Amino acid sequence: MRKPLLATLLMTFAAAAVTAATAAAAADVATAGPAPGEPxxxxxxxxxxxxxxxxxxxxxxxxxxxxxxxxxxxxxxxxxxxxxxxxxxxxxxxxxxxxxxxxxxxxxxxxxxxxxxxxxxxxxxxxxxxxxxxxxxxxxxxxxxxxxxxxxxxxxxxxxxxxxxxxxSADMRMHALTEVIRQDGHAKKVYLIGQDYSFGRQTAKAARGMLTAKRPDIAIVGDELHPIGKVKDFSPYVAKIRASGADTIVTGNWGNDLTLLVKAVRDAGLEVKFYTFYGNGLGAPAAIGDAGVGRVRAVAEWHPNAGGEGSDAFYQAxxxxxxxxxxxxxxxxxxxxxxxxxxxxxxxxxxxxxxxxxxxxxxxxxxxxxxxxxxxxxxxxxQPLYVSVMQKKGEGVRFDNEGSGYGFRTERYLSEPETALPTSCNMVRPAH
CATH class of the missing domain: 3.40.50.2300 (Response regulator)
Structure with a gap:
């Protein structure tokens, strides 16, 4: 019995030594940082x-x-x-x-x-x-x-x-967009379309809940999710939008999924308003062209025509x-x-x-x-959020996007307190 007991004690002491050494190493590394001058x-x-x-x-x-x-x-x-x-x-x-x-x-x-x-x-x-x-x-x-x-x-x-x-967050962005839709008397039938992953599903959920609360008279006539990054031809989706009688599209699409969607809507000659998260860049303004003037809106923390001290200089730099x-x-x-x-x-x-x-x-x-x-x-x-509307350069718009000839003008500004939404976070914080 003595050998197993001795072995157990030795193992306990060894484990304690390893733990102490690990803690000391952690303290050393935590305070070390990069060597002088290193990036x-x-x-x-x-x-x-x-x-x-x-x-x-x-x-x-x-x-x-x-x-x-x-x-x-x-x-x-x-x-x-x-x-x-x-x-x-x-x-x-x-x-x-x-x-x-x-x-x-x-x-x-x-x-x-x-x-x-x-x-x-x-x-x-x-x-x-x-x-x-x-x-x-x-x-x-x-x-x-x-x-x-x-x-x-x-x-x-x-x-x-x-x-x-x-x-x-998507909820904060959607809150800003739906504050504008709340005042949009032309919005009667809304079609929701987005990418089929966590963000797209949450965007649709937020849009449905906020529109129901802020504009109960609006009919949501479509709620569509599509594979992310895999759709090359959005014309079948546009056909559904046309058949629904929608006058407004709400989408969180980004990248080529947004560009190809708006191109398909433009090519179909469908006259609808777009309320987007990211419609102010990555090819979207050029893809939409004249059809987007006064019709396409985007939400962002800032945009080139936001104005204010230093804003123009920042953009020009x-x-x-x-x-x-x-x-x-x-x-x-x-x-x-x-x-x-x-x-x-x-x-x-x-x-x-x-x-x-x-x-x-x-x-x-x-x-x-x-x-x-x-x-x-x-x-x-x-931070503040801007909902901006697409216009031709020169029509109240000083800077265009991506050399397209189209830029965005502020339609609604929400201050920092107005964009804040409650959180359910119950954060676990480390001891040190």
């Missing part, structure tokens, strides 16, 4: 090939310019001096499994800050992956900064201390960096995300994920024409 790396997991490559490329352009702006000011200040930011791109081909493979590559490279956004299905999988990684590797924790994945679950039932969203018309798609939220990350690292005095997360909670962004606050309760950024 602080940001890993972008996004679709850079396939059907939505144009959306991934648009993100990369915005992030690169935002990073260049931080670096032009000397980089990020830490106790050992200043560090530049650097972007590393991991192509997930817009798939969930590919995203998890790229996540492992990113974590193997010990990158502390991951950014992603062009798919809520991917974002939900990555939140789970980050949660597991940070629990398993406390000495190498990472933050997930989300610039476009708008499924409300990400800041409600699936909220995580390690995830921050810098875009308005982007155009100077990326002069090609097809590159003209500016996301304010991505620029403020990088600026807020840099500010949080400086406030924390560290690149350790937990310290930076705490510095981000309650942080504010202000640049003279835009203001935003990161809500600590659910890590949802609160």
């Amino acid at each position: 602080i790396r940001i890993g972008m997991v996004e679709g850079m090939s396939g059907s939505f490559a144009n959306a991934g490329e648009a993100v990369a352009r915005n992030l690169r310019l935002a990073i260049e702006n931080v670096n032009a000011r000397g980089g990020v200040r830490l106790p050992d001096g200043r560090h530049p930011l650097a972007l590393s791109i991991f192509d997930n081909k817009q798939g969930v499994e590919e995203s998890l493979i790229e996540f492992r590559r990113l974590s193997d490279q010990r990158i502390s800050f991951m950014v992603q956004g062009n798919s809520s299905a991917v974002a939900l999988a990555l939140v789970d992956a980050v949660n597991r990684h940070n629990e398993r590797m406390p000495q190498q924790r990472m933050l997930f900064l989300n610039y476009s994945a708008v499924d409300p679950a990400l800041t409600n039932e699936k909220c995580s201390f390690w995830h921050f969203r810098f875009d308005a 982007f155009g100077k960096r990326y002069p090609a018309p097809e590159d003209d798609y500016v996301h304010m939220r991505m620029h403020l995300m990088i600026a807020m990350l840099a500010g949080a690292i400086e406030k924390a005095g560290s690149t350790e994920a937990g310290a930076v997360a705490r510095a981000l909670e309650g942080a504010q962004f202000r640049n003279g024409f835009h203001h935003a606050t990161m809500r600590a309760a659910d890590h949802q950024l609160l």
Whole structure:
């Protein structure tokens, strides 16, 4: 009996020593950060090939310019001096499994800050992956900064201390759109169409609920979901829309799924209004043409004709960096995300994920024409939203989109408090 007892004691002491060593290593790594002068790396997991490559490329352009702006000011200040930011791109081909493979590559490279956004299905999988990684590797924790994945679950039932969203949720965007529809006396029959995944389903649910509450007289004459990124010809869907008698289309479609949809509607000569999440870029204005003037609306945290101190200069600086018309798609939220990350690292005095997360909670962004606050309760950024309507350049529109000759004019502005919606998040916070 003595040998087993001795073996058990030795194993207990060994386990305790390993635990203590792991804790010490975790503390060492947590405070270490990059070596003096080394860049602080940001890993972008996004679709850079396939059907939505144009959306991934648009993100990369915005992030690169935002990073260049931080670096032009000397980089990020830490106790050992200043560090530049650097972007590393991991192509997930817009798939969930590919995203998890790229996540492992990113974590193997010990990158502390991951950014992603062009798919809520991917974002939900990555939140789970980050949660597991940070629990398993406390000495190498990472933050997930989300610039476009708008499924409300990400800041409600699936909220995580390690995830921050810098875009308005689908519910927030739909709230803004339906506030305009509430006043649209011509809207009588609405057709809902979207992509068949978590985001598309949530968008349809939000539209139905909000329209019922705000405009009970409106008839929802269609509620259609289609495969994401696989439909090349939307004419069968347009035939259904025509048969329904719809006068208004509400869609959260993005990328080529939006461009091909609006092209099919235009080619069919169908005169309907579009209320969209993303109808102001990635080829959509040119695809719609004259048929969209006064008919197509989009919702965003900012747009080139928003005006205000510094807004024109911000937009023109982007155009100077990326002069090609097809590159003209500016996301304010991505620029403020990088600026807020840099500010949080400086406030924390560290690149350790937990310290930076705490510095981000309650942080504010202000640049003279835009203001935003990161809500600590659910890590949802609160910021104004603009609903804008498509017009020809020169008709109250100073800047057009993508050289199309068509731009967007503000129709409704919702202030930061007006866009905030309640959250059901019950966040689990780490002890340290």
